[in-house]
Amino acid sequence: MSPNDPQTQRRDTEPTAGYSSVPMWLIVLLGLFFYWGLMYLNDNAGGFNALVYAPFQNFEQVDAVQPKDENQIAMLKGKRVFDSTCALCHQPNGLGDPSKAPPLVGSEWVLAPKPDRIIRVVLDGLQGPVSVKNQQFNLAMASWKTSFKDDEIAGVLSYIRHTWGNNAPMVKPEQVKEIREKTKARTQAWTAPELQAVADK
Numbered sequence: 001m002s003p004n005d006p007q008t009q010r011r012d013t014e015p016t017a018g019y020s021s022v023p024m025w026l027i028v029l030l031g032l033f034f035y036w037g038l039m040y041l042n043d044n045a046g047g048f049n050a051l052v053y054a055p056f057q058n059f060e061q062v063d064a065v066q067p068k069d070e071n072q073i074a075m076l077k078g079k080r081v082f083d084s085t086c087a088l089c090h091q092p093n094g095l096g097d098p099s100k101a102p103p104l105v106g107s108e109w110v111l112a113p114k115p116d117r118i119i120r121v122v123l124d125g126l127q128g129p130v131s132v133k134n135q136q137f138n139l140a141m142a143s144w145k146t147s148f149k150d151d152e153i154a155g156v157l158s159y160i161r162h163t164w165g166n167n168a169p170m171v172k173p174e175q176v177k178e179i180r181e182k183t184k185a186r187t188q189a190w191t192a193p194e195l196q197a198v199a200d201k
């Protein structure tokens with residue numbers, strides 16, 4: 001190894017600062033982190049809008065007033081389904097409209113002790129002559145069994161049984177599940193006489 005050997009020379013020189021290119025994988029990795037960070041904020045930061053928590057200051061305060069009781073949760077779910085779907089015909093006040101749908105307020109169908117008939121109505125629909133509060137209707141309601149899950153149907157029925165002064169027992173998702181299973185072969189809307197053969201007490 002002579003002093004003139006290029007390797008020896010290199011070892012002896014002072015270290016100097018220089019530039020070397022950043023590896024591509026690092027740039028890609030940082031890009032991915034940045035993207036992930038943005039998505040995280042997008043999902044969790046409430047759009048940076050202070051009103052998301054208002055009038056509360058933090059999550060604990062919001063959590064403290066959130067409904068925990070399962071009946072309350074079912075009613076909220078039910079109201080959502082009612083407002084977005086059923087209210088179109090039965091009206092937001094539940095009083096119905098002679099050309100669209102019968103009333104739900106004070107309806108003997110809605111207030112029956114057992115919800116076995118109205119669960120069927122929402123699952124497969126109802127058509128033909130029907131009497132509600134001594135008024136005659138002869139219209140048709142569509143089937144909702146593919147639109148709503150058991151808990152949503154239980155929720156909306158609990159909602160119409162507990163709103164506008166109506167007061168009848170809550171409907172449980174298990175009750176909807178059982179009747180869905182029992183009537184799963186059905187492809188047509190129910191008629192009032194068919195439903196009257198189903199016990200409601």
Ligand code: HEC
Nearest residue numbers: 086089100101102103107109126127128137138139140141
């Ligand atoms: C497109 C209009 C329409 C929509 C939407 C609708 N219904 Fe009906 N509903 C009717 C009609 C019409 C009847 C009566 C059918 C007949 O004349 O045979 C009826 C009947 C009923 C009845 C039995 C009679 C009564 O008034 O008590 C119940 C209960 C009921 N609907 C609940 C619901 C629920 C819950 C929803 C939402 C999931 C809903 N309906 C959505 C039109 C509708």
